[in-house]
Amino acid sequence: MSNTPQFQIVAEPFDIIVIGGGINGGGIACEAASRGLKVGLYEAKDFAMATSSASSKLIHGGLRYLEHLEFRLVKEALSEREILLKKAAHIVKPMRFRLPYRDTMRPKWLIRTGLFLYDHLARRGTLQASQQIAVRSTDGLAAELKTAFEYSDCWVDDSRLVISNIKHAHQQGAEVRNYCEVRSIRRGESYWCVTLYDQRLQCEVVRYARAVVNATGPWAAQFLDKCSEESSQHQMQLVKGSHLIVKQLYPGDHAYILQNEDKRVIFVIPYLDKYSMIGTTDIPYTGDPYKAQASKQEIDYLLSICNQNFAAQLEPDDVLDSFSGVRPLFGQQNLPAQKQSRDYELVMQTKRTLPVLSVYGGKLTTYRRLSQKAVEMFEEYFSNMLPSESETSTFAEATGFNPRALQRQLYKQYPYLDKLCLDRLISLYGVATWQVLHSLDDSQLPVVSDLYQCEIDYLQQHEWAHNWDDILQRRTKLCYQLSALEREALTQRPAGL
Numbered sequence: 001m002s003n004t005p006q007f008q009i010v011a012e013p014f015d016i017i018v019i020g021g022g023i024n025g026g027g028i029a030c031e032a033a034s035r036g037l038k039v040g041l042y043e044a045k046d047f048a049m050a051t052s053s054a055s056s057k058l059i060h061g062g063l064r065y066l067e068h069l070e071f072r073l074v075k076e077a078l079s080e081r082e083i084l085l086k087k088a089a090h091i092v093k094p095m096r097f098r099l100p101y102r103d104t105m106r107p108k109w110l111i112r113t114g115l116f117l118y119d120h121l122a123r124r125g126t127l128q129a130s131q132q133i134a135v136r137s138t139d140g141l142a143a144e145l146k147t148a149f150e151y152s153d154c155w156v157d158d159s160r161l162v163i164s165n166i167k168h169a170h171q172q173g174a175e176v177r178n179y180c181e182v183r184s185i186r187r188g189e190s191y192w193c194v195t196l197y198d199q200r201l202q203c204e205v206v207r208y209a210r211a212v213v214n215a216t217g218p219w220a221a222q223f224l225d226k227c228s229e230e231s232s233q234h235q236m237q238l239v240k241g242s243h244l245i246v247k248q249l250y251p252g253d254h255a256y257i258l259q260n261e262d263k264r265v266i267f268v269i270p271y272l273d274k275y276s277m278i279g280t281t282d283i284p285y286t287g288d289p290y291k292a293q294a295s296k297q298e299i300d301y302l303l304s305i306c307n308q309n310f311a312a313q314l315e316p317d318d319v320l321d322s323f324s325g326v327r328p329l330f331g332q333q334n335l336p337a338q339k340q341s342r343d344y345e346l347v348m349q350t351k352r353t354l355p356v357l358s359v360y361g362g363k364l365t366t367y368r369r370l371s372q373k374a375v376e377m378f379e380e381y382f383s384n385m386l387p388s389e390s391e392t393s394t395f396a397e398a399t400g401f402n403p404r405a406l407q408r409q410l411y412k413q414y415p416y417l418d419k420l421c422l423d424r425l426i427s428l429y430g431v432a433t434w435q436v437l438h439s440l441d442d443s444q445l446p447v448v449s450d451l452y453q454c455e456i457d458y459l460q461q462h463e464w465a466h467n468w469d470d471i472l473q474r475r476t477k478l479c480y481q482l483s484a485l486e487r488e489a490l491t492q493r494p495a496g497l
């Protein structure tokens with residue numbers, strides 16, 4: 001028996017309890033709740049705290065996966081790109097990618113074939129086709145680079161994609177809680193008994209459900225082995241990937257995909273208007289995924305590839321910030337990380353009609369289809385599920401989203417607000433910007449920078465933000481905008497937020 005006070009909350013059992021509030025847990029909770037199921041979603045820390053806020057933030061087919069003949073994954077990812085461009089229009093943006101050509105790397109015919117497949121493997125709506133272009137002297141690339149290939153993919157605010165899914169799940173009736181770690185799942189006579197520790201209430205809570213989804217990402221195998229009577233059917237290979245933030249490296253709003261001699265590619269992506277984000281690496285990892293950090297070797301590796309391709313030369317001191325995430329890969333243990341599949345697998349383990357489904361692997365890009373397939377696997381247990389609408393439905397923030405029109409209306413309605421502040425809000429909240437600002441009047445001053453109390457209130461009341469990290473790192477990216485002094489001023493504010 002644990003010494004922790006235990007509250008036996010008497011509540012109606014859930015149909016499904018989802019464990020883990022990353023993109024896959026958030027997506028599955030959203031899909032299940034939209035199909036009429038009674039859902040509980042519990043996240044040990046903050047939503048998107050782990051891998052789902054440390055990605056390269058691309059909604060992409062994955063051009064380089066074609067080399068590993070992962071046609072199924074690339075086709076699915078390219079189709080999802082089209083769906084997400086509409087579904088989450090407020091946070092998913094088209095982006096052009098340039099691949100500078102070097103004759104010592106992949107041959108031109110191989111690149112052209114790859115790009116042809118990339119353009120045609122799935123239906124492409126508004127995204128432009130690929131083309132070969134001449135490098136201009138103003139592009140900022142190394143002088144010997146004369147030619148590049150250009151193709152389309154999309155950028156996404158990863159942690160906000162998670163939040164949009166979780167908000168949608170909540171709007172459909174799901175109970176969603178962050179800072180609640182699930183400590184054990186046990187099969188009872190008719191229900192799963194799920195014990196969680198609520199960090200904010202500082203007590204254990206017991207919940208019941210007819211089915212459980214283990215969407216704990218890098219912890220998926222460990223969770224089953226340690227917290228349930230099941231054992232994991234896959235062992236995961238954990239691979240750390242790091243990104244560096246530097247001052248904007250070149251003009252323009254396109255990204256670069258750079259080839260390296262080790263056959264890996266890295267991206268340089270415009271970030272938050274004034275930065276470039278450089279990543280990623282693939283380093284086998286055995287530590288705690290929450291504590292992953294960029295090592296000196298990773299920093300040197302990423303900078304050296306940049307320095308081979310750009311005229312401006314970067315030093316480690318130019319790195320303003322870095323972040324690292326851990327990819328949960330499954331497959332052959334002896335393959336190097338870059339050759340491991342980025343595909344996913346859903347494994348259902350059933351006894352006495354009480355199923356537990358585990359999610360292994362996956363990409364941000366394919367989360368919606370993964371979630372749809374995961375919930376379909378429960379159809380035999382819940383015969384009255386509604387049809388899935390996730391392919392055609394849009395998030396509330398993206399419904400009727402027309403950025404130009406919204407910008408015009410907001411500039412008019414809030415003439416006393418800085419236009420850059422309104423643009424920032426539109427890029428985070430889409431049409432929900434109206435809701436964020438509804439209690440603002442022209443007498444209010446910002447708390448710091450362009451952060452007003454109404455935005456803080458909105459994030460607390462509608463997006464489960466409980467501390468400054470939740471707000472500055474994941475709900476907004478204000479951590480990059482505030483000075484050290486402003487951040488310090490915030491943490492000194494009484495009563496938490």
Ligand SMILES: Cc1cc2nc3c(=O)[nH]c(=O)nc-3n(C[C@H](O)[C@H](O)[C@H](O)COP(=O)(O)OP(=O)(O)OC[C@H]3O[C@@H](n4cnc5c(N)ncnc54)[C@H](O)[C@@H]3O)c2cc1C
Nearest residue numbers: 020022023024044050051052056058182217241362364365
């Ligand atoms: C460096 C890097 C770059 C990437 N770039 C891209 C990209 O550009 N595009 C793309 O499509 N994909 C990308 N990916 C892949 C993508 O980010 C991941 O596939 C995805 O985020 C995994 O989501 P998840 O929900 O499975 O895991 P996570 O986001 O890690 O979520 C799992 C959650 O479970 C919680 N949890 C763990 N144990 C418990 C417990 N006992 N109780 C409650 N909660 C628990 C954790 O706190 C965590 O929040 C990238 C991955 C990495 C590492």
